[in-house]
Amino acid sequence: MRLSRYFLPVLKETPAEAQIASHRLMLRAGMIKQAGAGIYSWLPLGFKVLRKLENIVHEEQMRVGHIPMLMPTLQPADLWRESGRYDDYGEEMLRIKDRQGRDLLYGPTNEEMITDIFRAHVGSYKDLPLTLYHIQWKFRDEMRPRFGVMRGREFYMKDGYNFDLTQEDALHSYNRHLVSYLRTYERMGLQAIPMRADSGPIGGDDTHEFLVLAETGESEVFYDSQITDLKFGDREVNYDSHEACRAVLEEFTSRYARTDETHDEALFNEIPEERRRTARGIEVGQIFYFGTKYSEAMGATVQGPDGKSVPVHMGSHGIGVSRLVGAIIEASHDDKGIIWPEGVTPFHAGIVNLKQGDAEADAACEALYAGITALGLDPLYDDRDERAGGKFATMDLIGLPWRITVGPRGLKNGVVELTSRRTGESEEMAPEDAIRRLAEIYAPHRGAPVF
Amino acid sequence: MRLSRYFLPVLKETPAEAQIASHRLMLRAGMIKQAGAGIYSWLPLGFKVLRKLENIVHEEQMRVGHIPMLMPTLQPADLWRESGRYDDYGEEMLRIKDRQGRDLLYGPTNEEMITDIFRAHVGSYKDLPLTLYHIQWKFRDEMRPRFGVMRGREFYMKDGYNFDLTQEDALHSYNRHLVSYLRTYERMGLQAIPMRADSGPIGGDDTHEFLVLAETGESEVFYDSQITDLKFGDREVNYDSHEACRAVLEEFTSRYARTDETHDEALFNEIPEERRRTARGIEVGQIFYFGTKYSEAMGATVQGPDGKSVPVHMGSHGIGVSRLVGAIIEASHDDKGIIWPEGVTPFHAGIVNLKQGDAEADAACEALYAGITALGLDPLYDDRDERAGGKFATMDLIGLPWRITVGPRGLKNGVVELTSRRTGESEEMAPEDAIRRLAEIYAPHRGAPVF
CATH class of the missing domain: 3.40.50.800 (Anticodon-binding domain)
Structure with missing residues (x-):
């Protein structure tokens, strides 16, 4: 691209409204322009980075056998009434009435919709395991959107959903997602540390968040410094092997690493003092196993090998694609500007x-x-x-x-x-x-x- | 891809709700699933085709020097109040209130937002010409959504906007879009005929629609049979040359071809009778030149070479990407199913x-x-x-x-x-x-x- 023919509206002044480096630099570098509170246009340079991240996510998802598709941004409210979350979700859900008076909502996540697709089309254990994912715009009506794309209202996210016959198979899907995420983040030039987390409104017991260390992170994190020595690198993994995926999970969760939400002071103090670290982290992804929570509520069952109908075991797995643009900048900049990792740079x-x-x-x-x-x-x-x-x-x-x-x-x-x-x-x-x-x-x- | 590991939920039965071939075949081939009235999930096979079309559009847009970016799906109502279209647009616009009571809307098109971006960042004729485009989900709250993705409410569209100093430059942008669209459709295996059209709510005098001939088309079309002999082919065009682009426009609009909206019976009758054709067509794109309509209303001006401030000349240019999936099937199927052109087939x-x-x-x-x-x-x-x-x-x-x-x-x-x-x-x-x-x-x- 010749700059004389490009649209790169860099700003000389630092915009007053931007409190953190990524927001400031994305505005100054002509990557985004605010369209409304927490809603951004991605100018050409920003869009190029966003698209690179999206492509890396697609490539790594497909590498492990997950299947891309695309659900719409708007969803009928009735689906969410089935799971009980229409009332639970609160004011962060953007609720809409169309011209016929039907209740719609702008999807903040897709557990209900994917479960509906599954139950309509899959009836036998022979069609399992199955993991479907999409990368789509979502909306959460944050009370105080801020920090640019790091905490916007309209945001771009990869969310994937696994369907398995047994808990053991579903935990393998969970582990496989963890492995694929490690590789995904490393390709983006990030070290994202999996940390035991709370499940929040998604539900379920098993969940890990992936955190990138950065001064402006929203979470306080506590970890054993040995964890930052781990690299996934270019290793070959058999993603069908339960053992192989579990071994990677065990390696990358073998050291203490937790956010303030799950922090255990006593466990932390067992680490030799010189390895104890306290820092701040940015959440860039999360994986969940939640068993039959949605499949039971919504009747997503398959016939097992014994002919009996059983609800499928599920999990969901998210990567915040638009937020990652900000997270990468938080982790990689200096006082002159952004420093793109080679894997995601808009121009080489x-x-x-x-x-x-x-x-x-x-x-x-x-x-x-x-x-x-x-x-x-x-x-x-x-x-x-x-x-x-x-x-x-x-x-x-x-x-x-x-x-x-x-x-x-x-x-x-x-x-x-x-x-x-x-x-x-x-x-x-x-x-x-x-x-x-x-x-x-x-x-x-x-x-x-x-x- | 191995089918045993894919998600391809083909249907044996013909769904009762589908009235036209593309809707029927997309449901039967497991390409889409309805999520709500006029709102669809793109199952893996459908998504793959959608993405192929998107990539062709990007490639052909970038080939001629148009710059990709991405505007959000939701827009603040205030922008549309500036142009006067907030009230004009009627019930097809999906209007939304967020938790703070602010008026938003789900964008049906982006003239206002792109004009706002332009006026915030461009001030001199030296930054022209400029054409920005994006491919984004849009929403039009159709009273009677039907025919699957051919007339959905949430739909995927490329819309591009040119900014030029003079009418002459803007008409070159118009012609260049026409040329790039001809090549785009041919790569998709389609013959799309440019026809003189009405501008509707976008406004402006110069506009052409691109129509694909198909029995199920929504428009009646009248044309000289010689027009279907024209092929764009693999020709090299200098897209910066006004003459070169105008020559292509003239070639492809030199024969009578109009929809019922602009049909002129007297002109039509001047064609030798054996070449007169009446058929039905599907609209798959449209280009507009509308001069200073939005730039004057919204204050998008640049300083010209003489130092005086002038409103820029604009046009907009759309390709219905999701609708094209249906249009291609309408144009290419038989009683056994779909017949994908090589350029867009989901698997080779x-x-x-x-x-x-x-x-x-x-x-x-x-x-x-x-x-x-x-x-x-x-x-x-x-x-x-x-x-x-x-x-x-x-x-x-x-x-x-x-x-x-x-x-x-x-x-x-x-x-x-x-x-x-x-x-x-x-x-x-x-x-x-x-x-x-x-x-x-x-x-x-x-x-x-x-x-």
Whole structure:
């Protein structure tokens, strides 16, 4: 993309209403614009990141055999009356009447609707196990929406639902989700720690939240410092194997890690003092096993191998996709702006032309642009007739992890400059070498096209 | 995908509520399930097609330089009060009050919101031309939703908006949209004819609808038979060239083609009688130029080269993405089921194992599955222990354009059978040749990953 043809409305001033870094930086970098309280438009740069996160989630869900679909944003109230949650849910549910006077609601989650789909179409244990998921806009009418997309009202979320014959199978689905989430977050450049949690209005006994450590986190967290040494990495896991998935869960939950909601001071004090940590965390996902809560209330049963009808065991599993954009920024920024991890960056590299209009500099930038594009990577070329200082400030603000600076002086020596946004270190090299380096850097971050 | 692990709830019975082929077939093929009046869940097969269409739209929009973003589903009523449309829009607008008593609405279109974004961030003619678009869920509270996704209430639509300094530039944007739409529809296997139309509540003088001929179309259309001979094909167009885009518009609007709304009997009668056609058509998109209607009402101005402030010239441009799924089926089905065009098929080929459990047949199917997958194509392998007749009926119903049939008898001669869903013709060949044929067939239908 050429910046002269893009829509990147960066702000010079820090918006007064933004209290935390991600909100401030998303506004300043021209990623979002508020449309109403807790409701945002995703401007081109923001949308690009959102879509990258969505693609990673799809790819990792499909990798473990979960099946994508899409439920609507509006739901009939009657479904929620069946589970009893229509009255329970309170004012956070946005309730709507259509022109015929029918009660609708803007879905805050989809347990009822997916259970309805299941009971309409599945009747035999032979069709299990089954995990369906979707990524769809949701609405929760927060009393005090704030912190930008971190606590918006309209938000984008992946929610998945497993259907299993037995509790044991359902717990395997739970474990498999935990494994797939670990890999999902790592691809986004995040360390998200699974912590024992409360189930809240979803219900159920088994639940883990995934928390990213960040000063602005809404939860206080307590953990054993050994937990942050764990990496999922590139390991191959047999997702059908109960043992393999359970082993990963055990590894990643073997150290103490809890939020203030479930914190146990006595257990915490058993950890050697030098490993005890207190910090703040941002919740970026949660997995639940809730057994037959919805299947019994709504009659979602299958015929078992013995011919008897039994309610299915279920769980649900969420990743806050739009919130993750904010969480990544909270975890990765400095005073100059955002620092995108390679796996989610909206553009793979910025090209800064120090002397727009200089024939040699322009030609070198065009050649870099073509070379990077030919790799299947997506450069952002600042081809505007602006001062170098302004171009650098924009690149630092929007946080592309790599920048190539092209100027007449370097070109005389046959070099351009490759700069890491994270370390600030620059290295001079021939343009072909800069392209080669980008190819190497991004080789581990290539997703497959998901659809 | 292995069918034993997929969720494809095909129906044997024809649902009584479905009056037209696409609605009937989408329900029977397990593509959608109704969630409420005019509101649908997209089951896995349906979602896959929807996503393919979305990707084609993104790819063709970006090809011509339009910039993707995403506006929210809910909008504050105040924006619509500025344009005057809050009161004009009538009962089709779904109006909502949140817990604080603020008036919201579920967006049926986005002229107001995009104009608000523009006026907040753009102030100079130097930032023009600019075309922003998004693909987002919309809601129109139709009195009588029917025909499945063809006339739903919650629907998925691409809407784009151009901002230009002059009428001449804006008309170029209009023409460029027309060109890009022609290519978009052809990639979906559709012939969509641009027809002069009425502008309705969007406003403006210049507008064309794109209509797909189908018996169940809601509009009566009148055209010169020569228009259906025109193909956009694979031509290269310079989308920045006013002349090049205008020439395409002129070519594709040079023959009489109108809906009943704008039909002119006298003009129609000037066509030689043997070329006069009357038929029915489905509207799958529309483009508008409406000048300064919204920019004047909402103060979206830029400073021109002479330093004077002028309202920008705008247009809007829509493609009904969810409706297109139905339109494609209306245009391409037979009494056995759907016939997907190669460009949008949810799976590229079906593999039918005639004798599941037979070691040789199973191994041959697995090898085909691996070989097709290695091409980057997506096969659906019916690995269930079912009768051949049932497997064929399912494949015919869900409409994959190519089927490979594998059975012990053929394998003895080293062959499998490749069958075209469209013609019904089968050909025996070695498995490697079937894979090679699929690679050739799908070579012209490969999209680039769009994000």
